[in-house]
Amino acid sequence: MTNQAPIPVIVNGAAGKMGREVVKAVSQAPDLNLLGAIDSSPEHQGKDAGELAGLSEPLEVPITNQLEPMLGYVAGERQGPPGVIVDFTHPDSVYDNVRSAIAYGIRPVVGTTGLSPAQIQNLADFAEKASTGCLIIPNFSIGMVLLQQAAVTASQYFDHVEIIELHHNQKADAPSGTAIQTAELLAELGKTFNSAIVEETEKIAGARGSLAGEGIRIHSVRLPGLIAHQEVIFGAPGQIYTLRHDTSDRACYMPGVLLAIRKVLQLKSLVYGLEKIL
Numbered sequence: 001m002t003n004q005a006p007i008p009v010i011v012n013g014a015a016g017k018m019g020r021e022v023v024k025a026v027s028q029a030p031d032l033n034l035l036g037a038i039d040s041s042p043e044h045q046g047k048d049a050g051e052l053a054g055l056s057e058p059l060e061v062p063i064t065n066q067l068e069p070m071l072g073y074v075a076g077e078r079q080g081p082p083g084v085i086v087d088f089t090h091p092d093s094v095y096d097n098v099r100s101a102i103a104y105g106i107r108p109v110v111g112t113t114g115l116s117p118a119q120i121q122n123l124a125d126f127a128e129k130a131s132t133g134c135l136i137i138p139n140f141s142i143g144m145v146l147l148q149q150a151a152v153t154a155s156q157y158f159d160h161v162e163i164i165e166l167h168h169n170q171k172a173d174a175p176s177g178t179a180i181q182t183a184e185l186l187a188e189l190g191k192t193f194n195s196a197i198v199e200e201t202e203k204i205a206g207a208r209g210s211l212a213g214e215g216i217r218i219h220s221v222r223l224p225g226l227i228a229h230q231e232v233i234f235g236a237p238g239q240i241y242t243l244r245h246d247t248s249d250r251a252c253y254m255p256g257v258l259l260a261i262r263k264v265l266q267l268k269s270l271v272y273g274l275e276k277i278l
């Protein structure tokens, strides 16, 4: 451990399922300093972020919905490394949150999914102009990076593949950001998957899932009792090859989140995907 000042961190969405885990993880990391906890949820205003996250001692960091003043406060800290904001909020607000953070020189680490390709491009242009690091990570778990790498390898040998993602039923966006990213990685190979051998009719709209790039289909399941799960199923005559990742605890994302907080300070532009910073 060096004698460097700790990295100031703001957690946005601090009262949510992921935000609470991040509050815990950041507060336990000696090189990070939790300075702010933002959440729009009215019932949590003023509560201590640490107590809400299940810590036995308060962190003396109250939940507030005042994002811009908090960004201004952290940006005004002249000593030590620049601030980082970790965003686990909602697909409807993440774009504006990230724009605001970059405008204040605060580095965003974004876990919130649901940004469109056009929004990601706009944020990349904005970060580039500001020479500010920004990380957008659809999935912070190492297991998912390994699954995606195995899927890319398999896609060189299989011409047929479909993705099934399964999540808890409080999830706002579908398909999941991870499934979209997985399809993008397979599509990068430049070949078309799943050439039809019969003319298909969907008797109920959506029966065959959503069509991502290069013929890859994604099917989304939402049920209470699930957390986050994904299967990538390859088919060929006489064989099926299935890759599956299951999460049983949101703690699985925390090593990736902590790594991203440290890495984003070394960047001068937007980077998309955990695999790029491992």
Ligand SMILES: NC(=O)C1=CN([C@@H]2O[C@H](COP(=O)(O)OP(=O)(O)OC[C@H]3O[C@@H](n4cnc5c(N)ncnc54)[C@H](OP(=O)(O)O)[C@@H]3O)[C@@H](O)[C@H]2O)C=CC1
Pocket (backbone or CB within 6 Å): 012, 013, 014, 015, 016, 017, 018, 019, 038, 039, 040, 041, 042, 088, 089, 090, 091, 093, 110, 111, 112, 113, 114, 137, 138, 139, 140, 141, 171, 253
């Ligand atoms: N990249 C990854 O590895 C992972 C990504 N995710 C993604 O993270 C996001 C959050 O997931 P999760 O924690 O499960 O969701 P939750 O709904 O549990 O938490 C989100 C929190 O953010 C609050 N919120 C909503 N809008 C705003 C806003 N504009 N400003 C501040 N706070 C806001 C919500 O308040 P209220 O409830 O009042 O709306 C809630 O407290 C989702 O997009 C999800 O897909 C999730 C897991 C892993």
Ligand SMILES: O=C(O)C1=N[C@H](C(=O)O)C[C@H](O)C1
Pocket (backbone or CB within 6 Å): 113, 138, 139, 167, 171, 175, 176, 177, 178, 179, 227, 228, 229
């Ligand atoms: O909402 C979730 O829970 C998750 N969202 C991310 C996604 O959309 O891919 C990551 C993970 O699947 C959990």
